[in-house]
Amino acid sequence: MEKSSDTLLYTRIREKDKDALEDLYDRYEKILFSFLYKMTQDRELAEEALQEVFIKIWRGVGDYDDSKGKFSSWLFRMAQNSAIDLIRKRKKPTVGLEEIAEMPSAERSVEGTAEWQEEKEHIQAAVSQLSAEQQEMIQLFYFKGHTHEKIAELSGLPLGTVKSRIRLALGKLKKTLHGMQGKGAYDE
Amino acid sequence: MNNELCDGLVDYLNGTLSIEETREFEEHLKTCEDCREIVDATGQLPYLSDQEEPPAGMKSRILANVFEEEEEPVPVVSAVEPGKTDIEMGRAPANPELTVTPVTDRKRKRVWWTPLIAAALLVSLLGNAYTFMQLQNEQPAPAEPQTAFQSIDLQPSEGFGGGATAAVIEQADGALNLVVTAEQLAALEGEQIYQVWLIEGDNPIPAGAFTANANGEGAALFNIENNTEEWDTIAITLEPQPGNESPQGQVVLSAGL
Numbered sequence: 001m002e003k004s005s006d007t008l009l010y011t012r013i014r015e016k017d018k019d020a021l022e023d024l025y026d027r028y029e030k031i032l033f034s035f036l037y038k039m040t041q042d043r044e045l046a047e048e049a050l051q052e053v054f055i056k057i058w059r060g061v062g063d064y065d066d067s068k069g070k071f072s073s074w075l076f077r078m079a080q081n082s083a084i085d086l087i088r089k090r091k092k093p094t095v096g097l098e099e100i101a102e103m104p105s106a107e108r109s110v111e112g113t114a115e116w117q118e119e120k121e122h123i124q125a126a127v128s129q130l131s132a133e134q135q136e137m138i139q140l141f142y143f144k145g146h147t148h149e150k151i152a153e154l155s156g157l158p159l160g161t162v163k164s165r166i167r168l169a170l171g172k173l174k175k176t177l178h179g180m181q182g183k184g185a186y187d188e
Numbered sequence: 189m190n191n192e193l194c195d196g197l198v199d200y201l202n203g204t205l206s207i208e209e210t211r212e213f214e215e216h217l218k219t220c221e222d223c224r225e226i227v228d229a230t231g232q233l234p235y236l237s238d239q240e241e242p243p244a245g246m247k248s249r250i251l252a253n254v255f256e257e258e259e260e261p262v263p264v265v266s267a268v269e270p271g272k273t274d275i276e277m278g279r280a281p282a283n284p285e286l287t288v289t290p291v292t293d294r295k296r297k298r299v300w301w302t303p304l305i306a307a308a309l310l311v312s313l314l315g316n317a318y319t320f321m322q323l324q325n326e327q328p329a330p331a332e333p334q335t336a337f338q339s340i341d342l343q344p345s346e347g348f349g350g351g352a353t354a355a356v357i358e359q360a361d362g363a364l365n366l367v368v369t370a371e372q373l374a375a376l377e378g379e380q381i382y383q384v385w386l387i388e389g390d391n392p393i394p395a396g397a398f399t400a401n402a403n404g405e406g407a408a409l410f411n412i413e414n415n416t417e418e419w420d421t422i423a424i425t426l427e428p429q430p431g432n433e434s435p436q437g438q439v440v441l442s443a444g445l
Contacts, residue, residue, distance in 0.1 A: 051249075
């Protein structure tokens, strides 16, 4: 999932190259589906969200350029937003804090591509540096797709507190990832 | 946090910003390294997911839908006369080996389908019927059918290679529709047309007509005003031109009712 080749594919997609879209699909199908399933806990909903993502890309909705960060981050955020939309439309019953699954532990063995595994170990190591509360914030905010208003409601914390804690958690995640990069553990 | 625009980060990642606010924040991203790095860092989080096997056939479904959105094909259907669904005009020289069979020669071999096949056919027939109704724009769109109480295979006359099936579908409002689908049809010539007839004794009435498309397929839908109990035969003839009130051509397919 090299940045340069992703961007190249994206440029071809914008020129309505169907093969390029298919290549991009093949490249990200499994990670996107797995991620969307993690968010929705529903295979059909995950497929629907994935389809939304590729329809948007094909139509050129939410144009990507380098200023928006890495292509994969942009793609994942688009997928996350699609899933959030579907989850909110379904209006599933509120999940209580105590029912929220914990972040996956570093010990859990997961089979898969070496690349995915490498990324996973890397991000797991960074997440493990966060406090339990910060991990929970990321879980609720990122994977459950809850708004900070919703998290405030669930946790009983003031809105401003929730927002700043999310920001702090994300900031620390970034710093940890960067620190690891500095030590040569991470090649972008 | 560099400035107040950084406040928008959480909402941006959460997808709760308006389009205008999103554009504004993306402008901010260009100059704020801190926010951009956080956005990229969250882009690593999906890798925490456990690997999930994608559903079978998902790729072809999704790609088909993506590209379909773009092309939005318009179905090529034209109605030449009431009761006729002309899926595609694909005409070629008629089959010279076609033999003449009198209308009275009824090769009746009733075939009752298994419920499963009948149900599958019903769905596909309804699709045809619905398209037809919309095109004709003369009748209300059919409601969910209550019964398909007869589904019959028409038997080809000697020398004719095609096949056809007929079904009578009762709509919720009690209206009856005769739906005929045919395949492996001989191509037509000039104004020739396949005409469906419902026959009571020696009295045939026209009940829809169709032509063969390039794949040798055709379909017709006919609204039955009178009870089907009175009909004893359904037949398809190859007529020299459309609009005949009584059969002039030979019977190519038929079945007893």
